[in-house]
Amino acid sequence: MARNVILMIAACCIMLSGCSGIKNIQDLTYIVSIGMDYDEEKDEYTVFLQGLNFVNVAKQEGGKSADPIPIFVASAKGETLNLAIRELYKLSEPSLYFAHVKNLVISKRILQHKFKDVVEEIGRNRFIRPTLHIVTTDESIEEVFNINALFNYPAVYTVIFKKDIYDVDHNEIRPVPLMKFLREYYEPMNAAKLPSVKINKTSWKAEKDYPVLYFDGYAVFQNKKYIKDLTFEDSLFLNWLMEKYVAIDERVDVEGKLAAAVKLESPKLKFQYEENASSPKFSIVLSIRADLLEKVEDISSDRLTSLIEEKIKTKLQSLYLDGIERKIDYLNAGEKWFRMRPEKFAELKKTGHFYLEENSLTDIQVKVQIFNFNSYKFNE
Known part of the structure; x- marks a missing residue:
C-alpha cells in the first residue's frame, strides 16, 4: 500500500514539473504582423514586427477600456528575414511569440527587386503559416503597423486582419491568404494578385484627422513576375468576377x-x-x-x-x-x-x-x- 502511494506522488511530481516551463498568456509579446522592406543600395532588408500584449486583445469586463493601448513596433536590419529577426530576440521582453502571426506586409520595393527571393524564403520558413494574409504597400510599414481601428480599437480590427469572406463588405477588396497567392503565383496560366494597403488620413476625424487603413487595389503577377498595379475600380471588378460572395x-x-x-x-x-x-x-x-x-x-x-x-x-x-x-x-x-x-x-x-x-x-x-x-x- 505504501509503495502505491509513493508511486502516485512521484507521478504527480513528474506531471507538475512538465508544466513548469509554461508561461502565462500575459507574459508573452504576441507578434501578429511581420513587415519587410528592402534597401537596394545596401542590399539589406528591414524587418518590422507588430507586437501586442494580451491586454491589447482581451475583452475587458464592463466593455472596452477608454484609454488607448499602445502598439509596439520593432525593426531590425539584416541580409535575410531570419537574421534580422534574430537581432530582436535579445531586445524583447516579454519574450516574442510567433504562433499567432496573421499578416505579412511587403513593400513595393521588394516586389520590384527581391520578390522571388523573399517568396522562396517565406515558403520554407517554419514559423510563417500558409494561412496568414499577405499584402503589399508603398506606405511606411512602421506607420501602417501603428494605426488602430476606429474608436481606438486595437490594430487587430483593421482591414488587414479580416479573416474570411464573411468579414468583407461589398465594394471592398478581399484579403488573400499566403497559400492561395503562392498557388496562383507558381501557376503559369493564372494572374496572382496581392492587395495593396493604403492609409487614408482625411475621411475620419476625432478632434483631429484619424488615419485608417484600406485596400486600394491589387499588385498583379503573371508567370512569377510582378507586372503592374491595378486601380481600385478594376481590382474590385475583378474581385467580384472571380470570387464568391462579393x-x-x-x-x-x-x-x-x-x-x-x-x-x-x-x-x-x-x-x-x-x-x-x-x-x-x-x-x-x-x-x-x-x-x-x-x-x-x-x-x-x-x-x-x-x-x-x-x-x-x-x-x-x-x-x-x-x-x-x-x-x-x-x-x-x-x-x-x-x-x-x-x-x-x-x-x-x-x-x-x-x-x-x-x-x-x-x-x-x-x-x-x-x-x-x-x-x-x-x-x-
Whole structure:
C-alpha cells in the first residue's frame, strides 16, 4: 500500500514539473504582423514586427477600456528575414511569440527587386503559416503597423486582419491568404494578385484627422513576375468576377447623366472554348443578379437592364485588352484550356510565351436579371 502511494506522488511530481516551463498568456509579446522592406543600395532588408500584449486583445469586463493601448513596433536590419529577426530576440521582453502571426506586409520595393527571393524564403520558413494574409504597400510599414481601428480599437480590427469572406463588405477588396497567392503565383496560366494597403488620413476625424487603413487595389503577377498595379475600380471588378460572395454597387448613366444605382451580385462566369483551335479561343457568358438601389431618372426596366449589360460588357472587354497589352491573364482563361491539353502545356513551359491574343476572345454575352426593384414603379 505504501509503495502505491509513493508511486502516485512521484507521478504527480513528474506531471507538475512538465508544466513548469509554461508561461502565462500575459507574459508573452504576441507578434501578429511581420513587415519587410528592402534597401537596394545596401542590399539589406528591414524587418518590422507588430507586437501586442494580451491586454491589447482581451475583452475587458464592463466593455472596452477608454484609454488607448499602445502598439509596439520593432525593426531590425539584416541580409535575410531570419537574421534580422534574430537581432530582436535579445531586445524583447516579454519574450516574442510567433504562433499567432496573421499578416505579412511587403513593400513595393521588394516586389520590384527581391520578390522571388523573399517568396522562396517565406515558403520554407517554419514559423510563417500558409494561412496568414499577405499584402503589399508603398506606405511606411512602421506607420501602417501603428494605426488602430476606429474608436481606438486595437490594430487587430483593421482591414488587414479580416479573416474570411464573411468579414468583407461589398465594394471592398478581399484579403488573400499566403497559400492561395503562392498557388496562383507558381501557376503559369493564372494572374496572382496581392492587395495593396493604403492609409487614408482625411475621411475620419476625432478632434483631429484619424488615419485608417484600406485596400486600394491589387499588385498583379503573371508567370512569377510582378507586372503592374491595378486601380481600385478594376481590382474590385475583378474581385467580384472571380470570387464568391462579393457584391458591388454600380451607377447606370444615360448620356453621361446618372439614371440609377444598382447592386450587382452572384456573377456566374463561363468560358466556352473552340474545340480544334491550336491556342485558347473562347467566348464568355456572364450571368448576373441585380437589385435596384435608386432610380434617379425615368427609365424602363428593359432599358435599365440593357444599360447594365452594356456597361459590364465594356468593362470586361477593357480589362481583357489591358491584360493582352501587359501579358496578364486576368480571367484565368488559359488554365482550363491547358489542363485539357497536356501536350500544349508542355510546349508552353518550354517557350514561356504568352498564350492569349486580342482575337482569342471571340464573344462576350452578359445577361442581367433584376430581382428587386425596391418598390420603384416603371411605366413600360
